[in-house]
Amino acid sequence: MYRLASRRSLYNAAALQAEVTGLQQHGNRHDFNYNLESTKLNAQIVIIGGGLAxxxxxxxxxxxxxxxxxxxxxxxxxxxxxxxxxxxxTxxxxxxxxxxxxxxxxxxxxLLRNxxxxxxxxxxxxxxxYIHAEGEGQQSNIPPRMVELIDTLFRDLCRGYRVRDKVKSGGDLHSLDNVMSYFQSESDKLISASFKLPSEQTMAREIFQSLFKDFSSILGCCLEYMNIQYVTSCPLEQESNPIYVPTGLDNIVNDLTHNLGGQQLQTGKPVGQIQWKTQTECQLVGCLDGSLYHADHIICTLPLGVLKNFSAALFKPMLPLNKLQAIQNLxxxxxxxxxxSYKRPINHWLKSNFRPLGSLLKPIQTQAADVSSANPLRCWTQQVVEISQQPSSRHVLEIRVGGGYYDEIEKLPDATLLxxxxxxxxxCLCNPRIPYPQAMLRSNWNSSACYLGGRPYFSVNSSARDVQSLAAPLGDAAPTLLFAGDATxxxxxxxxxxARSSGIREAQRIIDFYNMKYCA
Incomplete structure (x- = not known):
């Protein structure tokens, strides 16, 4: 059971050193094991964040x-x-x-398999x-072989093969300024080499642009902001047959919480201050509801967006400069x-999933903040990647968006979006009778105060070194403040x-610390 800050912590690093010294003097292996198990029972560990990490x-x-x-x-x-x-x-x-x-x-x-x-x-x-949003919705103009070829070429770009060739040759390095420059430069070369007719080149360029938006939709960012190192260090290689859970992926989370009781997993506990120690100072985690918790070790899994906005005020003492810089760089x-969701089955008017073409992705710098403008060049629907029927559903559509406008779309009124x-x-479907949906479900990661954003990526100002700096534990004699999460x-x-492996990594770091102290 956890004790509030007004009560004395049962264990700290100084006590650990005293016990180890005493055990070394007695040299009794049984005492080693006994005190190791006792320490495990008494060591107070606070984990901030009930996500996967x-x-x-x-x-x-x-x-x-x-x-x-x-x-x-x-x-x-x-x-x-x-x-x-x-x-x-569904x-x-x-x-x-x-x-x-x-x-x-x-x-x-x-975890899913078991x-x-x-x-x-x-x-x-x-x-x-693939169909043209401003055309007659004809698929016959786009040969399936062209789509398959371009998809294969684009997957090679995503794996970063051509980045390595460019770096080795030292040529055309300006195209490596960001991911969008790289995609655009290399796709132009591939189009010129693979397609001779101007009409084919135009069509191929639009398909490539759709795939760029697809890549962007996964991360929820504009590719102009992304460091080219992302495609070499963290290539997005999607499985052709991934697994999904028809009754919801959060069923997996239930397995992780099976052995966590109400006193070990507490919701509605936003943290207001993390007091961590460098030597022997008392470590505390304070929540906004006034509760305080002693901790020998703190594992912080706060989302990157929260760390960016509040890390300067959240941690006492302030985090080291290199860690603060890493947070800001990523x-x-x-x-x-x-x-x-529609009242009637959607297969009455939707025969297959489709991607609109005909609206080339514009640079983010030219986009206006007012995405509801009637100007077609500034309409968010030009960033729609794909419209698809949900698996195991007859009534629900999913709309995927890429390229830009993410934060603005989240703020659009429901009526405008619908x-x-x-x-x-x-x-797209040349059917003026397509009904309005009866309900809509939307994500709001950016406007949620507990997330303030979604998936991390390498910005043009960051690199793999920032990930390593963010993941590094703090503490002199012991790992007292540790960091986990998908950004680490x-x-x-x-x-x-x-996210899952990072949580296990930091938990194992604590386990290894005690094992080394008692079993070395």
């Missing part, structure tokens, strides 16, 4: 005997950016949606139709999720796998 850390600590572990979650729900909602006739994911097949230990796939009684399905491959996006997306559907994991950066 925090819950994975807690589960790992509990499994290794650290039962005095507490998770403080600011919102009224746990799971972080895994957020499933019942909507229409479940919709406002955050992470798919789990890639991965055989590594402690991956999300392993979950008992949970229905899992492979995403079935579907051919997406970028974070705001992926937009929009779901529409009118504009319905007009786009009618225009180079392997799986910005993904649910990265």
């Amino acid at each position: 925090g819950l994975s850390a807690a589960q790992h600590l509990l499994a290794n005997g650290f039962h005095n572990t507490l998770v403080l979650e600011a919102t009224d729900r746990y799971g972080g950016r895994i957020n499933s909602k019942r909507f229409g006739d 479940y919709c994911e406002l955050g992470a949606k798919w789990v890639n097949i991965d055989g590594s230990h402690d991956s999300m796939y392993e 979950a008992e009684g949970l229905t899992k399905e492979l995403k079935q491959p579907t051919r997406v139709r 970028g974070f996006g705001n992926p937009v999720k929009i779901y529409l 009118e504009q997306i319905t007009n786009l559907l009618r225009q 994991a180079l392997n799986g950066f910005g993904t649910i796998d990265g």
